[in-house]
Structure formats: C-alpha cells, structure tokens
Amino acid sequence: MFELKVVTYFAASHQLKMVAKKCENLHGHNWEIEVCVAGENLNDAGILVDFGELKHNVSEIMTTLDNKFLNELEYFDDSNPPSSENIAKYIANSLQTMLKDQKIKVTSVTAWESENACATYLM
Numbered sequence: 606m607f608e609l610k611v612v613t614y615f616a617a618s619h620q621l622k623m624v625a626k627k628c629e630n631l632h633g634h635n636w637e638i639e640v641c642v643a644g645e646n647l648n649d650a651g652i653l654v655d656f657g658e659l660k661h662n663v664s665e666i667m668t669t670l671d672n673k674f675l676n677e678l679e680y681f682d683d684s685n686p687p688s689s690e691n692i693a694k695y696i697a698n699s700l701q702t703m704l705k706d707q708k709i710k711v712t713s714v715t716a717w718e719s720e721n722a723c724a725t726y727l728m
C-alpha cells in the first residue's frame with residue numbers, strides 16, 4: 606500500500622455544548638488538517654494520485670469551512686455538532702465522494718484544533 610498525505614488549514618468558529626449542559630462560549634480555532642489517502646497501484650508515471658488534484662479537492666472542502674460559524678452549516682446540527690471529531694469525519698466523507706479513482710481510499714483525516722490537541726477520523 607502507498608499512502609499520501611496533504612496538510613492544509615482553515616480558520617472558523619464554533620460553539621459546543623459541554624457535558625455539564627453548560628454552553629461553551631463561542632470561540633475560534635485555526636485548524637490544521639491532515640488528509641491521508643491510500644491505494645495499492647501506481648499509474649505509469651509512478652504516482653498514486655496527482656498531488657495537484659488531491660490539493661484541489663481538499664481546498665474546495667476548506668472553502669466550505671473557512672471563515673464560517675460552523676454551527677450554522679447544513680452538515681452540522683445538535684446531534685452532529687462541529688467538534689474536531691465531526692469536522693474530520695465531514696472532510697473524510699466529502700473527499701471520498703470527490704475522488705475520481707474509486708481505488709483510492711481516504712484512510713484518515715486529522716483535525717488539529719491547537720498545537721497539542723487533535724482528533725482523527727479513520728475511514
């Protein structure tokens with residue numbers, strides 16, 4: 606198996622209800638996003654998937670998140686709040702539907718919400 610990773614960023618705000626039912630204050634993060642895709646077969650040029658295509662697809666997903674109040678996006682709601690966990694899942698599922706080559710699988714998306722805290726969604 607070969608795995609490729611691209612790293613990108615977006616800035617947005619969210620508000621999460623914490624376990625104690627006390628609403629966390631509205632706040633923002635500069636999320637760092639790591640996207641991994643994998644596959645077994647390389648093309649004639651020796652590549653799994655063109656980095657340009659991968660980055661283009663990922664940046665299209667980033668435009669749906671960048672500078673947004675994430676709670677207001679259609680994808681997120683009270684049962685699927687915009688936590689780093691659910692953001693990672695959203696990016697993973699969105700990217701998988703965008704990839705033309707069905708043999709290329711998104712394997713994981715990691716959303717870093719700070720320098721030392723991240724959530725990973727494994728497909």
Ligand SMILES: [Zn+2]
Nearest residue numbers: 619632634718
């Ligand atoms: Zn937060």
